[in-house]
Amino acid sequence: MRFHLNELKKALLEPTISEHNIVKNLSLVSKGFTSDRNKITEYVMSREMVSAYTLFYLPSNIPKLNFVFDMLSEEIIADIKSTRIVDLGTGPGTFAFALDEYFDGDVEVVGVDTSKLMIEQATKINSELYKNKKINFQKSIPADFDGETLLLGHSLNEMGLKPLLKIIGEYSPRNLIIIEPGTSDVFKEVVKLRTAMAELGYFCAYPCANINSKCPVATKIEEGTDDWCHQVLRMTHDSEFERLSQIVKLDRKVMPLIAHVYTKSVKHDNKKARMIRFLRESKFSFDWEVCFERDGELVSANFEVMKRGLSKKEVKEMQKLSVGIDVEYEVVKELSKDHIRVKLI
Ligand SMILES: C[S@@+](CC[C@H](N)C(=O)[O-])C[C@H]1O[C@@H](n2cnc3c(N)ncnc32)[C@H](O)[C@@H]1O
Known part of the structure; x- marks a missing residue:
């Protein structure tokens, strides 16, 4: 991340949020993520919750994009850069800003979110910390979005697979990037997405070498093994973030994630x-x-x-x-x- 945590704090919807309320709200947010799926979207309801989410998850999720993009070939990266990217379920703009950092500001992104408060938060961070005129935040996908790049960061989990497949059918993205929590539930949905993408004629740029062949981990699940394929990003954060992470009792040094990248534009040939x-x-x-x-x-x-x-x-x-x-x-x-x-x- 390009700035310090205290600068991000100043750009929150509630910049004076107390440490006590950050802890309280993050505990509700993470409970919503991990246990009660019905409540999963409640954290976008209040200014304090959006602020707490932003302060903790924006800095720790941003590095996931670098991890995933470092696994892609130069051709795919160049192709992604040449398109407009829709970050669907952008929240506070997490992956829109991650893309700005990765491409050094030379990238056109539209951050889309159904939550008015998240759009307000993302717009505030863009004007105060990033100043990227090529990033716009809005409530719906631009009508002329056609054959470009669609990214979902921790939002497929909330949106569900069916609506995503409908969006893919409608906008025919030539690249689809998903970066989701590394849980077994998400994996089961991603296996279905993988099958659908193969049927639609996409190639997988990451992590599968061949999506026309059955996923061996999914086969093991069918045989009764409790297994799922995910990645684990290990990283160190700066001391300010480490302190926050200890206060809220959420470890972000080891981050399980499920990232998949599908593409129509470049054939991937993986011999590794x-x-x-x-x-x-x-x-x-x-x-x-x-x-x-x-x-x-x-x-x-x-x-x-x-x-x-x-x-x-x-x-x-x-x-x-x-x-x-x-x-x-x-x-x-x-x-x-x-x-x-x-x-x-
Ligand atoms: C867990 S947050 C992820 C935010 C951000 N992408 C990140 O990774 O930090 C999920 C976001 O998806 C949004 N969302 C859920 N369903 C959506 C939909 N159908 N269309 C657009 N946004 C949606 C929610 O409002 C929320 O801001």
């Missing part, structure tokens, strides 16, 4: 393996669950990534890796069909 779970670290190896394409089918397998040949610094870096990255590898030994010893290249 996607790390989908960190299993364990032993003296000799890191054991990861990975997903990759074998004979045209997606499969998941355990990779034993050998430490031999790695420097101490490289081992430390590997301990800090986020889940969801892709890796190029060389097979050292196929111990079984789904247990492979590899070396990273």
Whole structure:
């Protein structure tokens, strides 16, 4: 984030909100997210709730966009940049501003939200902190939005899949980016989205190498395993944010998320393996669950990534890796069909 937390506080709808009320409102917001789905939209009802949401979730959600975009090819990034982007369910403008930061202001974004208060909050932050004249906030998708880029950040979860599919049918985005909470419930919806996108002729730019092949994790769920494919972003925040995070008792150093990117414009050809779970670290190896394409089918397998040949610094870096990255590898030994010893290249 380009500014300090105290500058963001000044740009809130309620800049004088007390610490006590921030804690109280965030506890209601996070309960709404995690337990009572019927109440999920209540946090957009009051100026204090919108302020508390903004102060905590805007700074911690912004880095998720960089994480996802760093996984995309240059062609896809260039294609996204060349289009107008609708950030649907923009809230306080979280991903609209994340895009501004990523593209250094050279990006046209329309932030759309049904909540009047969220639009007011996003507009205030834009005029006080970002000053990007190419970002507009409004209550509905522009009527001439056609074949461009649609992004949803933590809003598919609220909006539901059916309305999203209707919007896709109506506006035919050539890129669709979703960044959602990393929960098993969201994963089940995303599996359905993945199938629908394959049927509509999209390619997946992240995280699946081939969406015409069944998701191996979804297959495991059908077989009764309680599993879901998600990413985990590990990061450090500045001391001001860490303090807030401790006060509200919500850890944002380890953030599970489910990000998917679909595209019509550029064919994605992924020959790498996607790390989908960190299993364990032993003296000799890191054991990861990975997903990759074998004979045209997606499969998941355990990779034993050998430490031999790695420097101490490289081992430390590997301990800090986020889940969801892709890796190029060389097979050292196929111990079984789904247990492979590899070396990273
Ligand atoms: C959890 S917030 C996410 C805000 C922001 N994108 C972020 O990630 O921090 C979800 C937002 O989606 C909005 N929303 C829910 N359903 C919507 C719909 N059908 N159309 C537009 N916005 C919607 C809500 O008003 C809320 O501001």
